[in-house]
Amino acid sequence: MGMTIGEKIIARAAGVDFVKPNDIHTVTLDRMMSNDGTTHLTVDMYHNKLKHPRIADPQKVVFIMDHNVPADSAKTAAAHRKMRDFARENNIKLYEGQGVCHQIMMEDYVCPGELIFGADSHTTTYGALGAFGTGVGCTDFLYAMVTGKSWVMVPETIRFNLHGKLREGVYPRDLILTIIGDIGANGANYKIMEFAGDGEHAMSINDRFVLCNLTVEAGAKAGICEPDEKVAEYCREHGREAVHMFKSDEDAVYAAVYDYDLDKIEPVCVRPDFVDNFALLSEVKKEKVSIDEAFVGSCNNGRIDEMRQAAAVLKGRKVSPKVRMLIAPASQAVYLQALEEGLITIFMEAGAMVMNTNCSVCWGACQGVIGENEVLITTGTRNFKGRSGAPSSKVYMANAAVCAASAVAGYICGPEDL
Amino acid sequence: MSSKVWKFHNDVDTDQIIASQYLLLPTVEEMSQYTFESLDPSFAKKAQAGDIVVAAENFGCGSSREQAPSVLKALGIKAVIAKSFARIFYRNAINIGLPVIVCKDLYENVEDGGSADLDLTEGTVTVDGNVFTCTKLPAYMQNILNQGGLIASLNKEEV
Numbered sequence: 001m002g003m004t005i006g007e008k009i010i011a012r013a014a015g016v017d018f019v020k021p022n023d024i025h026t027v028t029l030d031r032m033m034s035n036d037g038t039t040h041l042t043v044d045m046y047h048n049k050l051k052h053p054r055i056a057d058p059q060k061v062v063f064i065m066d067h068n069v070p071a072d073s074a075k076t077a078a079a080h081r082k083m084r085d086f087a088r089e090n091n092i093k094l095y096e097g098q099g100v101c102h103q104i105m106m107e108d109y110v111c112p113g114e115l116i117f118g119a120d121s122h123t124t125t126y127g128a129l130g131a132f133g134t135g136v137g138c139t140d141f142l143y144a145m146v147t148g149k150s151w152v153m154v155p156e157t158i159r160f161n162l163h164g165k166l167r168e169g170v171y172p173r174d175l176i177l178t179i180i181g182d183i184g185a186n187g188a189n190y191k192i193m194e195f196a197g198d199g200e201h202a203m204s205i206n207d208r209f210v211l212c213n214l215t216v217e218a219g220a221k222a223g224i225c226e227p228d229e230k231v232a233e234y235c236r237e238h239g240r241e242a243v244h245m246f247k248s249d250e251d252a253v254y255a256a257v258y259d260y261d262l263d264k265i266e267p268v269c270v271r272p273d274f275v276d277n278f279a280l281l282s283e284v285k286k287e288k289v290s291i292d293e294a295f296v297g298s299c300n301n302g303r304i305d306e307m308r309q310a311a312a313v314l315k316g317r318k319v320s321p322k323v324r325m326l327i328a329p330a331s332q333a334v335y336l337q338a339l340e341e342g343l344i345t346i347f348m349e350a351g352a353m354v355m356n357t358n359c360s361v362c363w364g365a366c367q368g369v370i371g372e373n374e375v376l377i378t379t380g381t382r383n384f385k386g387r388s389g390a391p392s393s394k395v396y397m398a399n400a401a402v403c404a405a406s407a408v409a410g411y412i413c414g415p416e417d418l
Numbered sequence: 419m420s421s422k423v424w425k426f427h428n429d430v431d432t433d434q435i436i437a438s439q440y441l442l443l444p445t446v447e448e449m450s451q452y453t454f455e456s457l458d459p460s461f462a463k464k465a466q467a468g469d470i471v472v473a474a475e476n477f478g479c480g481s482s483r484e485q486a487p488s489v490l491k492a493l494g495i496k497a498v499i500a501k502s503f504a505r506i507f508y509r510n511a512i513n514i515g516l517p518v519i520v521c522k523d524l525y526e527n528v529e530d531g532g533s534a535d536l537d538l539t540e541g542t543v544t545v546d547g548n549v550f551t552c553t554k555l556p557a558y559m560q561n562i563l564n565q566g567g568l569i570a571s572l573n574k575e576e577v
Contacts (some may be wrong), residue, residue, distance in 0.1 A: 024558045037441055038484060051573040068442060079442045121482040121506055137484030137510035143568050151558065185429055186476040190505045219479065219504055274429055365438035384433040384480060391456035 002249025004157040005224050006192040009132040009246060013115040013152075021156040021255075029060065030114035030131075032144050035101045036065040037363075038119050040079035042138040042145075043086045056148030058091045062109065064101040065094070068366045069358045076366075099331030099357045102126075102299040105133075106209060107333060111235060112227045113244020115152075117144050122299050122381060124216045128208035129234065130227030130245055132192075135216060155221045156255035157192040158183075159248075162199030164262045169415070171309065171399040172203065172210040173301055173379065177268040179260070180218045181278025189219030191255060194248065196226040199262045205234045206305045213300045214381065217275040267414055269377075270397040273385040281402055285413045289396065292374040294325045294407035295361040295388075296400045301379030302330030302357075304337050306400040311343040313404035313415045314350040320410035325352040326368045328360040352407070364388035377406045421496055422466065425530035426457065426473040431480035432507065436489045449485055450492040467494025470534055474500065474525050478507025487511040487518075497536055499524055499543060499552070512559050515567035519543075520553040 003011065003018065011019045013027035034042060046053055055061065063083055071077040080096075087094035095104050101118070102125040110116065112130030116123065119141040126133030134152075136144070144150045166175065180187070193215040200208070208225040215223025232242040267281040296302070296310045307329060319325045327347050329335040335357055338344050347354050361368035362380030370376050370389035376396070378388065383395035396412060405415040433456075440452045454461040471490065477500040478486060487510050490498065497517035511518040517538060528534055528545045535544040541552045555563065565571040 024556065038482075040442065040444075041446070041484065041488075045569065049569050049573075052576050075444065076442050078444065119482060121480065123482075135482035135506050137482055137487075137506065137513060139484060139513040139568050140509065143513075143572060146572070153556070185479055186502065186504065189476065189502065216506075219476065221505055363438055364433075365441070369439075382431075382433070382480060384431045386437055386456045387433050 001253060002251040004192065004248040004252045004254070005130065005194055005226065005246045006132055006157055006222055007154060009113055009115055010152060010154055012113060012244065019154045021154050023154045024151055025154065026149055027115055027152055028149050029117055029144050031060050031062065031109055031116045032141060033062045033064060033101055033105055033116065033123065034119040034138070034141050035067055036069070036080060036083055037067045038138040039063060039083040042119070042142050043082050045138065045142050050146065055090055055145055060148070061092045061145055062105065063087045063092050063094045064104055065096040066100045067359045067363050069097045069356070072366050097356060097358070099333070100299045100302060100359055102213065103302065103330040103334070107238060107331060111240055112231055112242050113246055117141060117150065121216045122213050124220060124223045125209055125213040125299060127212035127222055127224035128205060129231050130224065132222045132224065134222050155191050157194050157252070158188055159254045159257045160193060160195045161197035161257065161259045162195060162262055163197055163259065164199050165202055166262045166265055169401065170265050170267055172207040173399045174268045175260070175262065175265050176211050176214045177270055177278065177397065178265055180214065180276050183218055185217065185274055185276040186219045188215065191220055193218065193220045193223045194226070195224070196248070199260070200225055201228050205230055206303050209303065210300060217381065267399060267402055269402065269412060270383060272383050272394040272396065275382060275397070281398060281414055284396070285417065289412040290375065291323055291377050291406055291411060293361070293368065293370055293376045294323055294403045295368060295376060295378040295380060296403050297326070297328030297330060297355070297360050298362040298380040299330060300381045301400055302328060302334065304334050306379060307334065307338045307343050309400040310404040311346045313401050314352065314408070315346050317350055317408045317418065319351040319407045322410050323407050324368070325407040326355055326361055327352050328355040329357050331357050361388050377403050377412055379403055419468070420533045420535050421468050421470040423528050423530065423532050423534050424461070424465065424469060424471050425528065426471065426477070428474040429476045429479055430473055432478055432483050432486040433480055435478065435486040436483065441483060441485050446485060446488045446492045450489040453489045453493060462493060465493050465495065468496050469494070470496050470536060471498045472500070472525060472528055473498065475502045477503050479504035482506045484510045484514065487514055487516045491516045497538070499536070501525055512563050513568040515563060515570065517563060521550055524550045
């Protein structure tokens with residue numbers, strides 16, 4: 001019996017030749033990431049709960065402040081101080097305000113074949129480079145940081161064969177939201193979502209980020225794209241070498257196999273309050289849903305591609321006076337490139353607010369929070385009840401071009417409707 | 419001993435269990451005052467130690483915030499019993515020593531505000547004399563739970 005990509009990565013991390021679903025293995029982690037959403041609790045536990053506090057290898061640990069950056073209150077500042085001091089005392093690399101954690105990890109660290117724990121659910125993003133990234137809580141993170149190891153139960157794998165190309169005006173975000181709508185919010189619970197096929201290989205690395213990032217919204221433990229020469233090139237460009245480019249064996253066993261023709265995918269507009277509350281934009285726009293705020297950014301959709309998609313719509317247009325539009329590039333590198341390409345000028349001339357690089361509206365506790373009964377259209381990761389503000393507020397999810405077009409119109413629509 | 423049941427629906431996500439704006443409060447005890455705020459603002463005041471949370475499918479979906487199982491534990495919730503759990507919540511709960519129990523048949527047979535008798539050792543729940551059998555945890559995970567969570571088990575290994 002052969003193995004899938006995810007199984008091969010776990011086997012490598014466990015130091016064994018073969019693993020199969022439902023086995024439990026002790027693994028050595030290649031890297032661990034924690035952000036300011038939970039690190040203050042991890043630090044408290046480190047000091048108060050451990051019999052022998054230590055860090056197995058500080059070189060493998062990365063701390064990134066991105067959720068409440070810059071601090072919005074004295075309480076946040078205290079939590080940040082705790083994280084900052086701990087990083088300095090223990091020689092842990094700390095990023096503060098340089099980008100959303102997953103974007104930084106992709107730019108600076110992730111290599112194919114690695115097993116990475118991140119104290120954030122969207123750690124699944126790392127599969128875009130052929131790595132196994134999975135989200136954990138702070139106790140798991142602490143154990144991993146202290147021992148350098150953890151335990152994993154080998155998940156089953158679901159294979160998604162992607163064929164052809166997305167049509168113009170349709171983006172990877174539409175594809176993954178379609179898939180989540182099809183299989184449901186727990187359709188891949190405890191499982192790996194593996195993407196392959198000519199449609200996957202035709203996608204840029206940025207596009208694969210978008211796919212793998214949202215796999216956790218179907219419950220997946222990891223989302224992994226079959227790595228290829230584009231992954232090796234991305235690694236080289238970012239000063240790293242791609243060593244373990246695993247592919248699934250011909251006789252690998254899957255829990256299910258799905259085929260998607262990419263040219264059949266249409267723009268999506270997910271309705272509140274569940275990510276699998278799928279609807280086509282063509283249906284939702286008939287309702288002329290009035291919006292109060294639009295957001296482009298997040299670990300799902302804050303890269304240069306999405307900045308370009310939003311700018312193409314906003315160029316020469318104005319955001320509706322009744323709408324706040326917030327744009328947060330996912331990293332300083334993205335921000336600088338957007339500046340060089342003149343996109344920031346387009347955003348500002350259109351009347352959008354360009355924010356510092358951070359989780360922003362998608363985190364719903366720092367900037368751009370929406371009030372009672374307000375409606376947001378977002379490129380963020382979730383639309384749960386109250387996710388971006390008041391419990392009575394509503395969040396719709398769409399691609400960056402649709403969010404920008406809706407900001408101009410004041411109601412949900414596509415660029416073709418302006 | 420009989421426990422009061424708090425019943426929730428499908429896909430209760432971690433933002434409903436504890437919303438983002440409370441996650442950076444200094445302690446879990448402070449956060450716990452806002453547990454399930456968007457679904458039932460008075461939950462934290464009404465819930466008593468020993469109560470049980472019962473839910474349908476995919477309980478705890480969404481973020482990896484360990485604060486979600488932690489606030490339930492801080493309020494003294496004895497266990498969460500659901501038809502299924504989202505994986506990060508499930509793992510976090512075991513790691514902090516909060517029993518999370520899969521029971522397919524309980525949900526339809528217990529009312530919100532009703533009572534149920536959970537026998538953690540036997541892995542059964544009894545409602546009005548009807549006994550429901552729960553799915554057993556793999557031994558590895560049961561062992562973590564028995565020791566009071568992952569950090570407690572680590573400390574025990576390091577005599």
